[in-house]
Amino acid sequence: MRKSAIFSVTLQTLVGVITLLWLLWYFIPAGNVFKGMATLLIAVLACWYVLTNCRNGGPESGVTVATVDLPLPENHGPVVLVCGDNLDSLFKGHTLRKTAQGWWLRADDVSRLTDVVCSIQTQFPRQVGQISVMYICQPDSHQDTAALRAILKTLRQQSKQLNLLTGFTLPVVVCAEFSGPETPWVIVRGDKPTVCAENDSPQAFIDWQQASQNIMTLPALRQAFSFIRHILVAELVKADRLTPPVYAFSVALRLGTVNPEAQSVWSDWLYSRTCLQFSLKTAPLTATRHFPDAILPLLAPFASPVQGSKRTRHLVLLMWLCAMAALGISALNNRDLIHQVSADLQRWNAIPIDHYNPKADALAALKQEVLLLERWQRQGEPVRYSLGYYPGQRLWLALQQAIDSWVPPHPPKPQPAPKIVRLDSMSLFDSGKAALKDGSTKMLINALVGIKARPGWLIVVSGHTDNTGSVQLNQTLSLQRAEALRNWMRDTGDVPESCFAVQGYGDSRPIASNDTPDGRAHNRRVEISLVPQADACRLPDLKPTSQDKRDVSTQEMEK
Structure with missing residues (x-):
């Protein structure tokens, strides 16, 4: 290479x-x-x-073909590769026929089409786009319909290989010459046949057939059209899982070729349908053959030099597909960005303004998105958003309006931690006793000023001892002392018994070490506190107050 x-x-x-x-x-x-x-x-x-x-050595390696004499690269007309029957009498010993409208290049057998195109692609890669194929069929030269169909199947296979070689489908022209009365070329492109007489302007077939001298040729022409449609074209387009169909770009036919002595496919077809027979006396031994030059102007719009090789075209296709994919992914990324911002805005609007903490979290998310969009405005948005419709300015404006419209409420004041009133048991009770001492009333009144019966609050009285003595005795003593204090508060303040809860913990909850006299003195105590509880302490003629509207007010006193 x-x-x-x-x-x-x-x-x-x-x-x-x-x-x-x-x-x-x-x-x-x-x-x-x-x-x-x-x-x-x-x-x-x-x-x-x-x-x-x-x-x-590239995709054309392994193919050895002779150098093809082609037109100069600056010429842009169609180059028609001619293959099929009896090409010697048509080209008269030449390989290439040049005209003002295009060129006819001899390719001989149908099976050589790929080799010829490969040679052209090697020598003149830009002119591959100007190539067309014309298959010439002379049904008078074939005695077996199956053999003719096999040639057409080979043409389909060659067309498939040419498609893989060049990267596009080459136009295929079907040209048929039949024995019979002499007629000009009849060119069929689409559904409108045109008669193209030599050295004369084209004429519609319907106008040509009305001339009196042409009426005698109509039966044979109709059968020629039928033969092309049912044998040639039908074989090219029939369903085949191995080779794709070949749709003829145009069809050219004429009558007047030499009629051989032997029976042929065309003579059998014509006789079986019309009982017509053309003898050797009605046709010259050497009829003049010429090219259907009227097809070249039809091929001209579809023949143009190729810009770049097949590999280059594949690269351009890859780049185009990647660009389309990038546009699509960029649009999806922008859609996801819009959905994310919309979801955060909906969450922001759905949270009531008095829900301070959730509202603050939603506000922080909006601010993070605003900062991100502002950074993209300064530095440029990421490439993954740039190819689609980037809505950064519109999203930033919506986020900023939501942030600016919010006036934050005053945060709730922190609630003071509830305090527990601790009373020294030795100041209220004698050692080992559960009855209040005389003279302890004044101390109780001063210490329990803040402990008042309130609806929805429970007055919890709990007794504690040191670890001196047995566990059961200490638990019983602590409970009795708590009950004694409860009874005094109930009787003195006329408080319903439903406002109290009495607990005796014994020595299970010390607040100091029991190894020292001072620590044991701290552990001998009675604690009084207010605990919120629904439906607790229903005072006469009063409705219970919700526990979240009153604060726990406690005092601490140690002796």
Whole structure:
């Protein structure tokens, strides 16, 4: 392979790899691990592609054909490859026939079409787009319909290989010459046949057949049309899972070729349908053959030089597909961004203003998005959003309006921690006793000023001892002392018994070490506190007050 070709393959592969990596890293929403593995795979495939093409010498390697004498590259007319029956009498020993409207190039057998096109692609790659194929069929030269159909099947196979070789479908013209009375070329493009007489302007077939001298040819012409439709065209387009159908670009037919002595496909067809027979006396031994030049103007709009090789066209197609994919992914990314901001705004609007903490969390999310959009405004939005309709300014405005419209309420004042009134048991009771001492009333009144019966609050009285003595005795003594204090508060303040809860813990909840006299003195205590409880302490003629409207007011006193 030439160095220039190696450089071209390497450069085109590199451009393709860069295009794929651009799509992968900037647009496809995937993790870095996946992207790294995909990058490695793309690099390995690119190296394999370059090495394969350099080792094999390109897609045309292995094909050895003679140099084809083609027109100069600056000519842009159609180049028709002619294959089929009896080409010697048509080309008269030449390979190429040049005209003002195009060129006829002899390709001989149908099976050589791929070799000829491959040679043209090697010598003149830009002129591949000007190539068309014309198959000439002379039914008088065929004695077996099955053999004729086999040739048409070969034409289908060659058309498939040409499509793979060039990257596009080449126009195929079906040209048929029948024995019979002499007629001009009849060109059928679409559903309107045109008669193209030599050295005369084209004429509609319906007008041509009305001339008196042409009436005698109509039966044979109709059968020629029928033969082309049911044998040639039908074989080219019939269903086949191995080869795609070949649709004729146009059909050209004429009558007047030499009628052989032997029976032929055409003579059998004509006789079985019309009982017509053309003898050797009605046709000259050497009829003049000429090209259907009227087809060249029809092919001209479809013949143009190819810009770049097949590999270049594949690269352009890859770049175009990557660009379309990037546009689509960018649109999806912008849609996801809009959905995310919309969801945060809906959450913000759904939270009541008096719910301070959830509202603050929603506000923080909106501010983070505003900061992100502002940074993108200063530095430019990411590439994954840039190819679609980026709605950054509109989203920023909606977020800013939501933030500016909120006036934060004053946060709730912190509630003071409830305090417990602790009374020294030795100041209220004698050692080992549960009856209140004389003279302890004044101390109780001063210490329990803040402990008042309130609806919805429970007055909890709990007794505690040190670890001196047995556990059961200490628990019983602590409970009796708590009951004694409860009874005094109930009787003195005329408080219903439902407002109290009495507990005796014994020595299970010390607040100091029992190893020292001072610690044991602290553990001998009675604690009084207010605890909220629904439906507790129902005072006469009063409705219970909700516990969240009153604060716990306690005092602490130690002796």
